[in-house]
Amino acid sequence: MNWQFFVEVLVSGLLAGIMYSLVALGFVLIYKASGVFNFAQGAMVFFAALTFVSLVERGMNFWIAVVVTLAVMVVVGIAIERLVLRPLVNQPQITLFMATIGLTFVLEGLAQLLWGSQPHGLELGIPDVPIQWLADNANINISQFDVFAGLIAGALVAGLAVFFQTTRIGRALRAVADDHQAALAVGIPLRQIWAIVWAVAGFVALVAGLMWGARNGVQFALTFIALKALPVLILGGFESVAGAIVGGLIIGASEKLAEVYLGPYVGGGIESWFPYVLALAFLLIRPEGLFGERRIERV
Amino acid sequence: MISKHLKSALLGVAMLGVAATGQAQNEQFIPMAGYWVGPFAAGGSGIYGGFIDYLNMINARDGGVNGVKLTYEKCEHEYNNARGVECYERLKKKGPTGASVFHTLSTGITYSILDKATADKIPLITIGYGRTDTSDGRVFPYVFPLVTNYWSQNTAKIKFIGSREGGMDKLKGKKIVNIYHDSAYGKETIPVLDAQAKTYGFTVTHIPVPTPGNEQGAQWLQVRQIKPDWVILRGWGVMNPTALKAAAKVGFPRDHIVGVWWSGAEEDTIPAGDAAKGYIAAGFNVAGANFPVVQEIKKAVYAKGKGEMEDQARIGSIYYNRGVVHGIITVEAIRTAQAKYGNKPLTPEQVRWGIENLNITEARLKDLGAAGFMQALKVSCADHEGGGAVKFQQWDGKQWKVITDWIQPDKQLVRGMIEASAAAYAKEKNITPRDCSKEG
Numbered sequence: 081m082n083w084q085f086f087v088e089v090l091v092s093g094l095l096a097g098i099m100y101s102l103v104a105l106g107f108v109l110i111y112k113a114s115g116v117f118n119f120a121q122g123a124m125v126f127f128a129a130l131t132f133v134s135l136v137e138r139g140m141n142f143w144i145a146v147v148v149t150l151a152v153m154v155v156v157g158i159a160i161e162r163l164v165l166r167p168l169v170n171q172p173q174i175t176l177f178m179a180t181i182g183l184t185f186v187l188e189g190l191a192q193l194l195w196g197s198q199p200h201g202l203e204l205g206i207p208d209v210p211i212q213w214l215a216d217n218a219n220i221n222i223s224q225f226d227v228f229a230g231l232i233a234g235a236l237v238a239g240l241a242v243f244f245q246t247t248r249i250g251r252a253l254r255a256v257a258d259d260h261q262a263a264l265a266v267g268i269p270l271r272q273i274w275a276i277v278w279a280v281a282g283f284v285a286l287v288a289g290l291m292w293g294a295r296n297g298v299q300f301a302l303t304f305i306a307l308k309a310l311p312v313l314i315l316g317g318f319e320s321v322a323g324a325i326v327g328g329l330i331i332g333a334s335e336k337l338a339e340v341y342l343g344p345y346v347g348g349g350i351e352s353w354f355p356y357v358l359a360l361a362f363l364l365i366r367p368e369g370l371f372g373e374r375r376i377e378r379v
Numbered sequence: 380m381i382s383k384h385l386k387s388a389l390l391g392v393a394m395l396g397v398a399a400t401g402q403a404q405n406e407q408f409i410p411m412a413g414y415w416v417g418p419f420a421a422g423g424s425g426i427y428g429g430f431i432d433y434l435n436m437i438n439a440r441d442g443g444v445n446g447v448k449l450t451y452e453k454c455e456h457e458y459n460n461a462r463g464v465e466c467y468e469r470l471k472k473k474g475p476t477g478a479s480v481f482h483t484l485s486t487g488i489t490y491s492i493l494d495k496a497t498a499d500k501i502p503l504i505t506i507g508y509g510r511t512d513t514s515d516g517r518v519f520p521y522v523f524p525l526v527t528n529y530w531s532q533n534t535a536k537i538k539f540i541g542s543r544e545g546g547m548d549k550l551k552g553k554k555i556v557n558i559y560h561d562s563a564y565g566k567e568t569i570p571v572l573d574a575q576a577k578t579y580g581f582t583v584t585h586i587p588v589p590t591p592g593n594e595q596g597a598q599w600l601q602v603r604q605i606k607p608d609w610v611i612l613r614g615w616g617v618m619n620p621t622a623l624k625a626a627a628k629v630g631f632p633r634d635h636i637v638g639v640w641w642s643g644a645e646e647d648t649i650p651a652g653d654a655a656k657g658y659i660a661a662g663f664n665v666a667g668a669n670f671p672v673v674q675e676i677k678k679a680v681y682a683k684g685k686g687e688m689e690d691q692a693r694i695g696s697i698y699y700n701r702g703v704v705h706g707i708i709t710v711e712a713i714r715t716a717q718a719k720y721g722n723k724p725l726t727p728e729q730v731r732w733g734i735e736n737l738n739i740t741e742a743r744l745k746d747l748g749a750a751g752f753m754q755a756l757k758v759s760c761a762d763h764e765g766g767g768a769v770k771f772q773q774w775d776g777k778q779w780k781v782i783t784d785w786i787q788p789d790k791q792l793v794r795g796m797i798e799a800s801a802a803a804y805a806k807e808k809n810i811t812p813r814d815c816s817k818e819g
Contacts, residue, residue, distance in 0.1 A: 085604055092596045197420030199650040208624050223628045295624060297650020300418040301591045301617035339597035349561040351597055352589030
């Protein structure tokens, strides 16, 4: 066993997992506040990244483009609440879920209609090359960009934790997540809260879109990264920000280790389905996920 | 009075209808089943952009092919097999004589409709994709993997690598990794690479990348561990820039990665940024908007405010020019068939004959304004590929630069494998191969 190589695969997996967590966070936010599994999160990531890069390519300053894209995502979030969710209040959750599937196609089509179908490059100024010091001294390749992504994800989680725990809106969000009816009864404006949470999910989508776009280019395939987030959510729990991070780390590390060490025995290419098998196995032991809330129902 | 006017009007409408029908009868219909949206839209919109622009240029400049207007209808299949089959069924009977030919722009869809098209006697043209053993026209009379197939390309790639190493004998002991899209398309070249590894004494390791390929950390760490001399990249869509970025991440030199032509367009390199600099890819057409054929399209189509490409900067790109190659070949096949059957709308069976007897010489390419744009092509009953040569190009950070002349494939090896594979197919499907000496 080459332990140096093992460490390299493990660290690479953990850092890839952080990237999955970035996407999973968007799902968690909306699920926490509204109980809706937002199938359109991947499309939101694509929409945000494509809008941003198209603005930059048209000569807009990087930071102004960030602000404008953020504004666009807030408008998109509010529009979703007004046009899609509000008419469906009190409908079964499966109805809301189906609505988000439809929303996926609308956002994907709208993004391509507005900005075209061409792939774009995106540079954030952090090179996706090995940290030279580690390569020289430990012969381990860890990408500068992956470490940067890890720091961004950490900052995002810390920010969201502070937002949820200490702000008035954050506490209202948690109250809505616990019980819609009770939250309404104590005067929490449900619709306003939903609009805010969709706008925050839009912000998370922008961050994820920028990170993934810088890694692979901004193109339609960004929508598929939502599929990478699903096993993360199953493992970490749909309602937990911390779960999204821990789930991402476990999924990222295990899929890379499985691909490298198990893959050759079964023909390779297993990292697309291995996380789902892992998540399925986990479901059997703990259906609510690592950090999900255990539901006790009177029957 | 009113009645008289009404009669005149009705007669006028009837006459218009007859005229329109008469005009419609002098049309050759070509289905355009492709993808303009979705994950592979960049490839589909570029190729069909060039293809449709070429047909419109022929209509605008020449009034069609010997007076027969070329018509088309788009069908969006998003590179999805089921939808591709649906497009085929929807379009196969359109036009006065049905679909002249069918292009799928997808290896998977080609596999799905191969038997149907043969039963319907509609020729399939699969330029640079599809099932390699369909090059044996004795077993596959209705399928034409024209210009160059995947196996030819791979033998040309190994020749190219050999030339870079200082000779084919220098390949002995070398290590090559084949990073491939884990699909029918990706696996298509494994047998030929294994055969060449045996012949030349190099080792080849095949590493699959699950679709869509937007995460390749594990695969490239394996590359780093294997420490190959060369990597062959057989990607599609997002897999290509991701591979180049991942190669940079593990420090593998990009000028030792050789991609397939579906990994060798601007859409594959631009998203990878600096990580793509130096990367080499095969191609059966070159980039550039200065070729006379492209200039003719600009003059006859775009100067009149028409044209398929919303972003005109894409005119002359690899994909766009590949679409023009599709147009040239389809039109020349119709022209060849007209020489035998007359200048009228032709049946798919007649167009099939035209494709099988296609002979696009260097002189003809010059007439078409496409000298150096694509290779000369001679198709026959037995050989449905017709060409086989490949050029290699290198990304300099801004554009593709051609770095070799046409490199011929290892025809002996490829033909032997094609015949063996086609014979196995014929046996499985109970097909009696045609006797080409009896074909007219």
